[in-house]
Amino acid sequence: MVDVAQSNKPNSPLVPVLGLSFFAVASGFLMSLIPLSLSANDLPSALAPWLASVFYFGLLTGAFFIQRVVAKTGHRIAFIVFLLLLTLTVALQVMLPQVTSWIIARFLAGIAVAGVFVVVESWLLMTDTAKARAKRLGLYMTSLYGGTAVGQLAIKPLGTEGALPYLFVIGLLLLAVLVPLLIKGGQPDNHHSQPLKLSELKSLSRPALMGCLVSGLVLGPVYGLMPLYIAHTDYAPNTGLLMAIIILGGMLVQPLVSFLSPRCSKRLLMAGFCVIGGLSVSGIAWAGELSVIMGCYLLLGACSFALYPIAITLACDNLPGSKIVSATEIMLLSYSVGSVIGPLLAAYVSVATNGLPVYLAVCLIATSLYMLLNSNRRMPANDTQVADI
Template sequence: MSRQLLSMALAPLLGLFILGIGNGFLATLITLRLDDAGYSPVVIGWVSSAYFIGLALGAVFNDRLLLRIGHIRAYGCFASIVAVTVLLQGLWLDAYAWFVLRLIGGWATVGVYLVIESWLLTSGDQKVRGRLLAMYMISLYAAGAIGQLLLGVTDAAGVTQPFMVIGMLAALSVLPMAMIPRVSPLIEHAEPLSPWRLITVTPTGVVGSFGSGLLVAAIYSLLPLYLQRVGLSVNQIGQMMAVVVVGAMLLQYPIGRWSDRHDRQQVLILIGAFCVVISAGMLWLPLNTWLLAGLLFLLGGGVFALYPVAVSHAADRAPAGALVRMSQGLLLINAIGSTLSPPLITPVMSAVGDGGLFWSLGALGLMLVAFFIWRRSVRPAPLPVAPFAPSTPMTSVGAELGVTEELMQGAIEHEYAEDLSAVVPDVEVAEPLVGPPREDAAHIEYFDVDAEAGPHGDDDQGEPGSRG
């Protein structure tokens, strides 16, 4: 990777790292604060669900704002909204107000991810995008782990101080992006495939993406509640949540490489069964600190690997022209699963106790296993042709990053491509996202005012954009 490319990617990755520390901290903090205030698990679940509703809405609409004002200014807008919503949550504690603020915060947060992922996606050609994605994943997971550890550090500071720290981190994340006078990358907008078409083309991919949303959202939103109610201190909760994130970071790639060499349907079956076994261990084993940490490490690695393997399986089945749009559609389905997860699982926790979280995770795992086995018997999988690429379900552009040249060539040669083209007759092969702007009306190039202001980046000069 060239020094010039590394310097261009450094600013968005540093901004992501700073904001990601606060974002990983906030999800757990909100759950613990609401529980301390006496709210029921159902109320906590709905407040947590608001964030994922915002993620889903932002994944659909935020690219329009980005196209209008450019990457750098869009990042500043979204990060500022994140900071404001967090600081408002620190001013007063009310579940209804927090629901609205979390929804707005989720919408703004996915806008930040959209800016960063699209910046990285268009910074280099296909030969280096995989390495840029790996750097993105490392930054995201490392920030999440550090954010969880901040729980113990700020626990003694008071009620409002943690929210102030998170708000300051969101504000500071603007600096790396704002200090670089550079032309913004060019992105395109593509509408996702409808859910019905996705189900027709890849039922396993749809169910896997939806199930991943259910499981991951439960871990982020409700696992801190479980850990607090079984007697762990705030510092210990932060450490255990960090263990989950580290497990996701370390195990996702080996599982993905394994899926490249074996039947992906079989890998999905084993991941679902693995989640069932870990959930049973959480319910019935006599847990101590080390055993709890080990089980959570494995749970994070298995659950977080479900989505990229499901997307890779879907790409194996897709005609080449539908890959990008399919990735966007699966991302939205994943966000819908994340939205529904807390409201579905918290009533179980209220009915059967705190262990209801793992009863629910185990039941979800069993249903996924049953569905994957049924699909494998109906339609056995061919040899994998879509190289696995670890991906985090954040935005549609992030999903596009996993669509490689090898994946598209493999899908073209796939024995099912001709049949599936009849299901999706109107798709076209996506244009390259890197290259000179075209002169037709479908492509618009935007420049941040920083780039037009001259070498010193004076933000008072220049206009926000022009039609290419």
């Protein structure tokens, strides 16, 4: 085992961020690879929304017990276990390209990814100040979305046929596993981690829960259905590029989110991003030039991926460190509910022309109205300790 100087510091961000970077490239590529490789594996294209939903159902299932796994094993070992589980699911898809096996694999992958998210988020959020939490979460989101954007660019050189693209994903996930294996220090003190009591759940910010829910309602279809939507438009040759631009928008907005989140109303911040996101979706549906389309996809990514970090920092404001793992688990649960429902709802309306953009616009505009109504009440600067609608 190798110790890195920084990893010896209590709760160092080195291991989660470095491991997450490899994970993000792999999952970003896999996100678009799965729906685009269905025909090459003799699987029906109608399976795509079901694979997306069962993945997020796995995410939802995992959110119920991950806190106990982390509390028992510690962050580092849990990180290794969940990454290895995800690697095994990808191998299962390569070995058994069948409907049933892929559905099972994506369900287990959802559980594994839920574990990765809760481990990394709680690892980074277990610090003393709201400003430090926002900064670390911005670093987390930048690594996640930056890696995911890079992963999208692998579609063109590696293609979507055969085992090679999936073996590339497996290789990246094994590199992610090596990080916590080789760097054994720097994890937070976990023996004080405590679950939230039922009475404490009622005090969690409802706008925070709503922000995570809508993030799932939007990002589930973006991940699972947007590649197919683009592939059926005039911009089909640019599917990988446009998906990468969406993720790039999510990465580029994170420093702005980190700066604004501790300094202004998080409710108003989410409302503003939702309004801009709704307008960008209109551009996607009706703009006629590639440069305009690219700009709209960039804005959609920025606004869609801004919701979750703002909501989760709102939820964790004023929480003691011992409750952070449990709080991130609950926020992930809310996100997962939206992610399970989102692809199915979007698939239902997508039979119409521009059905997916219309669905996304409705979700974002409705959320902005909710946040604006909620922000009308007088609030302290940190957006907590106020009665929510």
